[in-house]
Amino acid sequence: MKKTKFFIRRAEASDAEAMQKIFSGPKAIWGTLQLPYPSLDRWRKRLAEPPEGSFSLLACVDDDVVGQLGLYTFPQNPRRRHVGQLGMAVRDDWQGKGVGSALMQAAIDLADNWLNLTRLELEVYTDNEPAVALYKKFTFVIEGTLKNFAYRDGQFVDVYTMARFREK
Numbered sequence: 001m002k003k004t005k006f007f008i009r010r011a012e013a014s015d016a017e018a019m020q021k022i023f024s025g026p027k028a029i030w031g032t033l034q035l036p037y038p039s040l041d042r043w044r045k046r047l048a049e050p051p052e053g054s055f056s057l058l059a060c061v062d063d064d065v066v067g068q069l070g071l072y073t074f075p076q077n078p079r080r081r082h083v084g085q086l087g088m089a090v091r092d093d094w095q096g097k098g099v100g101s102a103l104m105q106a107a108i109d110l111a112d113n114w115l116n117l118t119r120l121e122l123e124v125y126t127d128n129e130p131a132v133a134l135y136k137k138f139t140f141v142i143e144g145t146l147k148n149f150a151y152r153d154g155q156f157v158d159v160y161t162m163a164r165f166r167e168k
């Protein structure tokens, strides 16, 4: 079967509807810290005024936005300048088709070769098997478990903290 090629670009203020669509998906909500019924207005504001040092990357198929990855850095904190934090979600109907891998590859290139980050860190629900598999594929390791980290669909859930250390 022919592999889909994903075009990666930076998110713009005009992408608010696409973001709302991604984060309306039950699986995207389940895997992240987002709440149901995402607000279009809030996404417009978030995209129009991104925090300094944040990079919101989108994966697109033609003009359709099918996934998002946020890379957050700490330009104001000299002792954390080597660190990036990651969060991501693929639109429910595009999961398991390589979108997450394409986004992660782009984020790692940005982190390693342009931002000079040596530690990438994230939190992932311990029962989120596809996400843990994706992160391990990109050499993230589990550093620890945070108990009852978040409330999800009526229950408290644990997260793993995972990190990737640049080799060179």
Ligand SMILES: CC(C)(COP(=O)(O)OP(=O)(O)OC[C@H]1O[C@@H](n2cnc3c(N)ncnc32)[C@H](O)[C@@H]1OP(=O)(O)O)[C@@H](O)C(=O)NCCC(=O)NCCS
Residues within 6 Å of the ligand: 027, 028, 029, 030, 031, 032, 087, 088, 089, 090, 091, 094, 095, 096, 097, 098, 099, 100, 101, 102, 122, 123, 124, 125, 128, 129, 130, 131, 133, 134, 137
């Ligand atoms: C987790 C998520 C980002 C992964 O993105 P994706 O596009 O589905 O992942 P890919 O198709 O690139 O697959 C990457 C790897 O994950 C693993 N994987 C994918 N789907 C899987 C599944 N259902 N079960 C177990 N492993 C799976 C595979 O190892 C795959 O590697 P491969 O290319 O060698 O087969 C995506 O499923 C998602 O957005 N889920 C909902 C929101 C979420 O959980 N975000 C993460 C917050 S920490």
